[in-house]
Amino acid sequence: MRRWLRYLRARIERRAGAWIRRRQGADTDPVELRRQRIYILPTRLGVAYGAMLCAMLLGGMNYNNNLGLGLTFLLVSLGLVTMHHAHGTLAGVRLRLLEAVPGFVGGEVRFRLLLEHSSNVARPALEIGFARAESGNVTTDLPPRGSSDATLVLPAQRRGRVALERFIVSTSHPFGLFRAWAVVHPAYSAIAWPRPAERAMPPPLIATDTGGAQTGAIGAEDFAGLRPFQAGDSLRRVAWKAYARGQGLYTKQFAGTDVVSHVFDYESLAGLPAESRLEQLCRWVLDAQERGEAFALRLPGTSIDTNVGPAHRERCLNALALFEVREAARA
Amino acid sequence: MREPNAPSRLRGLAWVLAALAAAVGPHVPHLPAWVTLLLLAVCAWRWTADLRGTRLAPLPLRVVVVLVSTVAIFGTYRTLNGIEAGTAFLVLMAAAKLLETRTSRDLTVIVFIGWFLLYAALLREQSLSQLPWLLGSTFLTAVALMRVHASSAQAPAGHIVRRTLRLLLLAAPLALLLFLLFPRLPGPFWGIDSRTEARTGLDDEMTPGDVSDLSASGEVAFRVRFFGATPPPEQRYWRGPVLHEFDGRSWRRPSAQAFPQPQVTFRGPGIRYRITLQPHARRWVLALDLPATWPEREITQSFDLTLLSARPINNVAAFDLTSHMDFTAGASLAASMRRKDLALPLDGTNARSVALGRELATRHAGNPRAIVGELLTMFRQQPFVYTMQPPLLADNAVDEFLFDTRKGFCEHYASAFTVVMRAAGVPARVVTGYQGGEFNPFGGYLIVRQSDAHAWSEVWLEGRGWSRVDPTAAVAPERIQGSLIDAVAEDEPVPGRLRDASPLWLQVELGWDAVNDIWNQRVVRFDAQSQFDLLDRLGVDDPDWRALGLGLAGSLAVFFVVLSTYLAWRYRPPPRDWPGRLHDVVVARLRKRGLTPGPAESPVAFIERAEQACPDLARPLGDIRKLYAALRYGPSPRIDDLQRLKHAVNSLRV
Structure with a gap:
């Protein structure tokens, strides 16, 4: 019986979801929750409340008890007023994507959403999640004329783009008797990087560069001159002697770093299946980045030149993640 | 010490407990003591469990608690139905639910139980004095619910209270x-449980001491509004249940009522009035002696001329009646009725009174009027005392009262008088009801209180039918002319002494009673x-x-x-400022040229694009752009910049 009910419920929810999707179409960032797209139904507590009020109403009419009826009517009105409040709490909230945080396969990707509104009244107890009353749902309050953010987490199951196809913003403020909700179908996606392979294969050491061979590279070995201090420069590199002489703040610059440079090539891993190659490349990229070594990445059709730094790492990982991803997987 | 996996502190628990206490409060006098104590203990336990984070009751214990308390309720009331048992059951359910409250949903269920308890209290009592408590408790319960469902634990209590107040006002x-x-809809739709609780009021049985107990209560029994002159006090006999069966000590209504209806003829003008009865859980409707017309759909008349409502009066009820002071009730007396109203116990109790009756009968050759007259003279002349606190009487209650103690309240006189009449061969019965009443000048109606409860006799006289004889009037005429206070000694516990002593207090009480009367007429009814x-x-x-x-x-x-x-x-949303509004106007006008701002396009960038797209508008749009930028981003925007922007936008012709 219970299983059958659950099945029925899942079926109804799927049907309703499809209907809502057809009705609303896809959303573009930022999404404003307008009145027309807010749905509202009593919660289980609300149904119990209604049943209680029905019993009270019948009893009050049976006993011709006007005060009992009065209390019943007050509670009926209170319930209806909270229904309107639940609706009003949601209407007019705007959502936008702050950041889509990538992650490795087997881990998770995150979507940081910004909730904002421009009314002078707080909107408490907004819940964001994928289904109703799920433990992973996030609850947040919107202060008057303010904003707040909420993070949705999706598991990264497959390499490539993980799309946030739909999520639900809901509230059962103020009494938990009614739940107002809006379904958002955003075009948000985050990238799932390949799962790094076990540390087994040593990275191929291609070249070691020294000195100024790398044009324009700024290193740490040889003093190369002074430049005016900029906010963010390390204090250890400030030319304190020059400062003491009253010449102002300067930062010492060095050149000619001892750089180990790799080229990670997809083709060099012949004999492994494609996914394993990508996982191995991912491992190398991570390790090289951790050790502060420069690396280049060569994939069939893509080539990323030698470089260092988090942006470079991310560029490489993204290239690995999106390598030969069938676009159909996004749908 | 917080156990691992123990629930963190439950939000709103304190509020819910307070709301539950407020809802249970008015039930406490009606609940068995163990139910109240159990609830208190569970509340205290749940509160400390919340503070310390100890584990909640395991399922078997909860099941045991629910089962045991259900059985105990059934043992106490023999039912789970009706207000009394139902209330006790609800309170126990709240206690059982408290044992397992982990989530906001559990707390919400307790809040619902609280509302149901409030409702049950209203089924019991609908007085105006309850209103502040009702509103306060409803509010407190709503605040508790709001607290339970607030998303963050830090929301200050003041906010929650204000928000709830706003909701309730809406x-x-x-x-x-x-x-x-x-x-x-005119109810009831299903049977109302007749086992309602005892309420103050007349009973269908009268034992010496009953009416004087009732008279110690200052509660209002009913209120009467006369559509005409108010009859004088000595004529205000409010007739209630008539008692026929005597067992030597107590009087009762007969259980079988198969007696013929007596013929009644009325003379003189009728007195029209509306009587508003406070609930007394019995069927009889008090009426001025003797009622002639009544609403036929709601009321029937019994063989002894008592008005009976179709249902027990559990709510404030009002009836329009007409009574006549001059009437003949029962010109002829059926044999069965005569037998009933002459019967005396056969076991020889009260032998001296019976002997007195027989002696009176022989002395006056069975002339009923003379017998009545002589007995009343005896009450008047011998040292009989009218008191609310008569000495206790043993087995031969009438004998002891009549010949030994000679101190009694109206029921003693009515009982003794009726017994002697029956012994003398005059059909007689005891009538209980109320006598007198206090006029309320604020409301223009008569208040009859329980302290006006009274008992008298009716004897059947050939040619006159049933006639009212009030032996109390012979002993204490002040009681009939005035009120109980005038008739008894000063140290007796009569209600309303303060009212009698202080005219100011009397005004306050009568004023409050008038407000209550309006409440009854306008709201309760x-x-x-x-x-x-x-x-x-x-x-x-x-x-x-x-x-x-x-x-x-x-x-x-x-x-x-x-x-x-x-x-x-x-x-x-807050209103847009002037530059924003003017920009909206520009956007609306440029839409005619097919230009709309992109999602991330700033106002300045949009106008710039428009300038390029529409060279004919380049000059005015350029002005607008510069003014807008100056107002928005300039170091010190000037008022006349705004004026110029308004002018530029208004003169923009697309």
């Missing part, structure tokens, strides 16, 4: 509309007729159920429109 108009317009009267006063011709339904639907619609508008206004 709900109040709709509640009022529903109260006024929701159709009051608000019914279908009142609704039609209301519609009539609002100008609806010939109101009926359909008009009521239309009015209800219409006012609901209006309410929802107003509520939605209010909420939209409350959540409205």
Whole structure:
């Protein structure tokens, strides 16, 4: 019986979801929750409340008890007023994507959403999640004329783009008797990087560069001159002697770093299946980045030149993640 | 020490416990002591468990608690039905639910139980003095619910209270509309449990001491509004149940009532009045001796001329009656009735009184009028004392009173008088009811209190039928002319001594009683007729159920429109400033040229694009752009910049 009910419920929810999707179409960032797209139904507590009020109403009419009826009517009105409040709490909230945080396969990707509104009244107890009353749902309050953010987490199951196809913003403020909700179908996606392979294969050491061979590279070995201090420069590199002489703040610059440079090539891993190659490349990229070594990445059709730094790492990982991803997987 | 996996502190628990206490409060005098104590213990335990984070009761214990308490309730009341047992059951359910409250949903269920308890208290009692408590508890319960469902634990209590108050104020108009317009169908739809609790009032049995106990209560029994002159005090006999069966000590109503209805003829003008009875859980309707007309649909008359309502009077009830002071009731007496009203116990109790009766009968050759007269003279002349605190009487109660103690209250006199009459061969019975009443000048009506409870006799006289004889009037005429206070000694516990002593207090009490009377008439007794009267006063011709339904639907619609508008206004975005508004005007005009700003395009960038797209408008648009930028981003925007921007935008011709 219970299983059958659950099945029925899942079926109804799927049907309703499809209907809502057809009705609303896809959303573009930022999404404003307008009145027309807010749905509202009593919660289980609300149904119990209604049943209680029905019993009270019948009893009050049976006993011709006007005060009992009065209390019943007050509670009926209170319930209806909270229904309107639940609706009003949601209407007019705007959502936008702050950041889509990538992650490795087997881990998770995150979507940081910004909730904002421009009314002078707080909107408490907004819940964001994928289904109703799920433990992973996030609850947040919107202060008057303010904003707040909420993070949705999706598991990264497959390499490539993980799309946030739909999520639900809901509230059962103020009494938990009614739940107002809006379904958002955003075009948000985050990238799932390949799962790094076990540390087994040593990275191929291609070249070691020294000195100024790398044009324009700024290193740490040889003093190369002074430049005016900029906010963010390390204090250890400030030319304190020059400062003491009253010449102002300067930062010492060095050149000619001892750089180990790799080229990670997809083709060099012949004999492994494609996914394993990508996982191995991912491992190398991570390790090289951790050790502060420069690396280049060569994939069939893509080539990323030698470089260092988090942006470079991310560029490489993204290239690995999106390598030969069938676009159909996004749908 | 917090156990691992123990629930963190439950939000709103304190509020819910307070609300539950407020809802249970008025039930405490009616609940068995163990139920109250159990609830208190569970509340205290749940509170400490919350503070310390100890584990909650395991399932078997909860099941045991529920089962045991259900059985105990059944043992106490022999039922789970009805207000009394139902209330106790609800309280125990709240206690059992407290044992397992882990989530906000559990707390919400307790809040619902709290509301149901409030409701049960109203089924029991609908007095005006309850109103502040009712409103306060409803509010407290709503605050508790709001607290339970607030998302963050830090929301200050002041906020929660204010938010709840706003909700209730918004709900109040709709509640009022529903109260006024929701159709009051004439109930009941199912049987009302007759095992209602004992209430103060007359009983269908009278033992010496009963009426004097009742007289110690200052509660209002009923109120009467006369449509004409108010009869003088000595004629205000409010007739209640008539008692026929005597066992030597107590008087009772007969269980079998198969007696013929006596013939009644009325003379003289009728007295019209409306009597509003406080609930007394019995069927009889008090009426001025003797009622001639009554609402036939609701009331029947018994063989001994008592008015009986169709159902026990569990709510404030009002009836329009007519009575006549001059009447003949039962010109002929049926043999069965005569036998009933001459019967005395056969076991030889009260032998001296019976002997007195027989002696009176022989002395006056069976002339009833002379017998009555002689007995009343005896009461008047011998040292009989009228008192609320008579000495206790043993087995031969009438004998002891009549010949030894000679101190008694009206029931002693009525009982002794009736016994002697029966022994003398005069059919006689005891009538209980009320006598007198206090006029309330604020409301223009008569208040009859329990302290006006009274008992007298009726004897059947050939040619005159049943005639009222009040032996108390022979002993203490002040009681009949005035009130109980005038008739008894000063140290006796008569209610209303303070009222009697202080004129100011009397005014306050009468004023408060008048307010209560209005409450009873306007609110407690608000019914279908009142609704039609209301519609009539609002100008609806010939109101009926359909008009009521239309009015209800219409006012609901209006309410929802107003509520939605209010909420939209409350959540409205703040108004745009002037540069923003003027920019909106520019955007609206440029739309005619097919230009719309992109999602991330700033106003300045949009106008710049428009300048390039429409070279003919480049100059005015350039002015607008510069002015807008100056107002928005300039170091010191000037007032006349705004004026110039207004002018530029208004003169923009697309």
